[in-house]
Amino acid sequence: GNFVPPIRSNGSNIGNMSSRAKGKGDDALDESTKACLEMLCGPDGELPEKLRNLEPRLIEHVSNEIMDRDPNVRWDDIAGLEHAKKCVMEMVIWPLLRPDIFKGCRSPGKGLLLFGPPGTGKTMIGKAIAGEAKATFFSISASSLTSKWIGEGEKLVRALFGVASCRQPAVIFVDEIDSLLSQRKSDGEHESSRRLKTQFLIEMEGFDSGSEQILLIGATNRPQELDEAARRRLTKRLYIPLPSSEARAWIARNLLDKDGLFKLSDEDINTICKLTEGYSGSDMKNLVKEASMGPLREALKQGIEITQLQKEDMRPVTLQDFEHALQQVRASVSLIELGIYDEWNKQFGSLS
Numbered sequence: 001g002n003f004v005p006p007i008r009s010n011g012s013n014i015g016n017m018s019s020r021a022k023g024k025g026d027d028a029l030d031e032s033t034k035a036c037l038e039m040l041c042g043p044d045g046e047l048p049e050k051l052r053n054l055e056p057r058l059i060e061h062v063s064n065e066i067m068d069r070d071p072n073v074r075w076d077d078i079a080g081l082e083h084a085k086k087c088v089m090e091m092v093i094w095p096l097l098r099p100d101i102f103k104g105c106r107s108p109g110k111g112l113l114l115f116g117p118p119g120t121g122k123t124m125i126g127k128a129i130a131g132e133a134k135a136t137f138f139s140i141s142a143s144s145l146t147s148k149w150i151g152e153g154e155k156l157v158r159a160l161f162g163v164a165s166c167r168q169p170a171v172i173f174v175d176e177i178d179s180l181l182s183q184r185k186s187d188g189e190h191e192s193s194r195r196l197k198t199q200f201l202i203e204m205e206g207f208d209s210g211s212e213q214i215l216l217i218g219a220t221n222r223p224q225e226l227d228e229a230a231r232r233r234l235t236k237r238l239y240i241p242l243p244s245s246e247a248r249a250w251i252a253r254n255l256l257d258k259d260g261l262f263k264l265s266d267e268d269i270n271t272i273c274k275l276t277e278g279y280s281g282s283d284m285k286n287l288v289k290e291a292s293m294g295p296l297r298e299a300l301k302q303g304i305e306i307t308q309l310q311k312e313d314m315r316p317v318t319l320q321d322f323e324h325a326l327q328q329v330r331a332s333v334s335l336i337e338l339g340i341y342d343e344w345n346k347q348f349g350s351l352s
């Protein structure tokens with residue numbers, strides 16, 4: 001509802017920004033950067049205050065690379081995780097849809113942590129939130145801030161929060177947030193990563209206290225590495241566990257169904273569920289991929305050329321294909337790791 005249609009500016013304060021493009025003249029900004037800045041201008045044709053002192057190329061990077069124009073995940077694509085979905089609905093989606101009701105005592109936290117083993121749907125939840133709440137979705141991996149943007153991460157963080165505030169309601173999804181907000185000893189920490197962390201916390205503090213409709217979602221496989229300051233700002237902490245047996249069945253069925261390959265009986269599916277105890281959602285995806293290669297390999301063994309192969313030449317995927325695939329694709333999360341998540345959840349998690 002807060003979207004402000006862009007108005008073509010005649011370069012009023014965009015022109016000034018060219019000077020930041022390495023001291024060249026007004027024409028130093030190329031067309032794509034100019035177009036990108038113009039999209040962020042307010043009704044008065046001016047760039048919002050927050051963006052004025054930032055380097056145009058960073059703003060452009062945020063708008064073109066970090067802003068995801070089509071998150072393309074629906075709530076219904078996510079198997080299981082009922083507790084997490086219910087919490088997210090209350091904490092995030094309703095407040096973004098009805099800011100008038102969710103104020104005062106009902107004002108929601110602005111930071112959400114999704115933690116748990118890799119490949120369990122944390123990123124999917126982030127994308128689904130943006131889709132359901134009709135919010136702009138920004139997605140960045142914290143490790144890219146520390147590795148790819150060495151020395152510039154701090155500026156990029158400012159640009160990220162600056163652009164997000166022009167694109168409200170906005171969801172900023174930070175994957176591997178532990179690598180940004182970890183409790184490493186300060187003397188062992190590089191000066192630049194300490195500055196980056198401080199900048200990030202300052203930005204979070206800024207929108208947490210204001211009325212901005214920005215939600216920060218951090219995802220991590222290593223919640224135990226987050227420091228106290230990070231935990232404090234990520235007020236709701238949801239455990240995203242391995243999928244239940246029903247959720248595993250759903251993932252397998254859904255993936256095969258999409259390609260018209262699902263022909264398994266209920267009994268076969270039950271057997272697959274028993275054999276995949278401990279598999280994550282992405283392990284299941286890899287398993288289905290491997291199993292669906294079975295009919296293809298068999299058809300080729302019978303002498304059909306790959307270039308001549310028709311869909312009808314392949315038999316449906318069977319339980320045996322899954323049994324073979326299970327030898328190739330093993331569970332990627334260990335019991336020890338699961339114990340760590342359970343402990344952390346008991347201590348810091350938002351239980352039901």
Ligand code: ADP
Binds near residue numbers: 080117119121125285
């Ligand atoms: P992470 O928890 O590491 O962010 P992702 O959300 O990126 O995991 O999931 C990786 C892939 O695994 C997804 O693209 C999807 O195919 C599959 N997957 C994981 N969890 C689920 C789930 N709960 N429901 C459906 N698919 C899932």
